Amino acid sequence: MVISKTCGYAIRGVVFLSLDQNRTKKIGIVEIAEELQIPQHFLSKILQNLVNKGLIYSVRGPHGGFFTKEPILKTTILDIVKIVDGLSVLKKCFLGREECSSENPCPMHDEFESCREGIFDTFRNKTIGDLVQGVESGETTLSGIA
Amino acid sequence: MVISKTCGYAIRGVVFLSLDQNRTKKIGIVEIAEELQIPQHFLSKILQNLVNKGLIYSVRGPHGGFFTKEPILKTTILDIVKIVDGLSVLKKCFLGREECSSENPCPMHDEFESCREGIFDTFRNKTIGDLVQGVESGETTLSGIA
DNA sequence: ACAATAAAAGACAACAGCGTCTTTTATTAT
């Protein structure tokens, strides 16, 4: 729709690991995938990527798993989108032309530009901490299973 | 990004056929594809689909081609999106959960819902005639080649 | 040291979106 499914999985994974109740411990991929209803090995690769980028952490072996550190709460959605999808997803022409350009706009450009700005702002301003808060307060859920 | 590339091609194709200078005549796929910089046979199938749905028309043989009739100008972008992509594209959960639901929202739901409403409104209100007008006035272009 | 554990890594499969190429069918003009 806007970001890839993979990127959505990444965001949900990071938020889950950043919940108050989880941030102190390491959690195995089996539990995370089960909780979020995401294919295990697929999510595994996604989180591995985030580990490589230094956004989250992991240790192998018994009692190992994935975990986050406190600064993660300041991480913005944009940071994750950058890593997983890249920014090009926000720069394409709405009507599938080669390039989106304000100098030579397509018929939907203006309408779309404002919408895109809105999304970009949201990405830039929303932090993992914000999303964690929503889940902690019970207003939102990560799994989709009520 | 939001709609498929295919759908963008469809919209551009219909708008092109609906320009004042084109609406009176039939235009061959070679010329349309050339003008819009879209792969010919691919665009061909897309337009064929629109013909089957009764949105545009075509005749085969010498001096045949694709053409539109006047009521096309009242057609909304939403009408085309419905035909090409379907409405499901506007109903997916932003974070890749099984379903988007207001009763059981994901952490990005509210932010995204307002953005989605904006897109939906645009789709509902913008007509082919509106886009034609932009192109006719020289404010916007279809090809992307200045 | 050794066995158990869990992430990391690799290979591979299914699928959809996008695109190309060829053959068929309908229409027109001669």
Place this chain on the structure above:
DNA sequence: ATAATAAAAGACGCTGTTGTCTTTTATTGT
């Protein structure tokens, strides 16, 4: 009737996304 034309239809290939499965590597506890 016949030939030329152009859309319609079909087959196929490429690529990126999504997902599954197996093997390897690092860590821990005994």
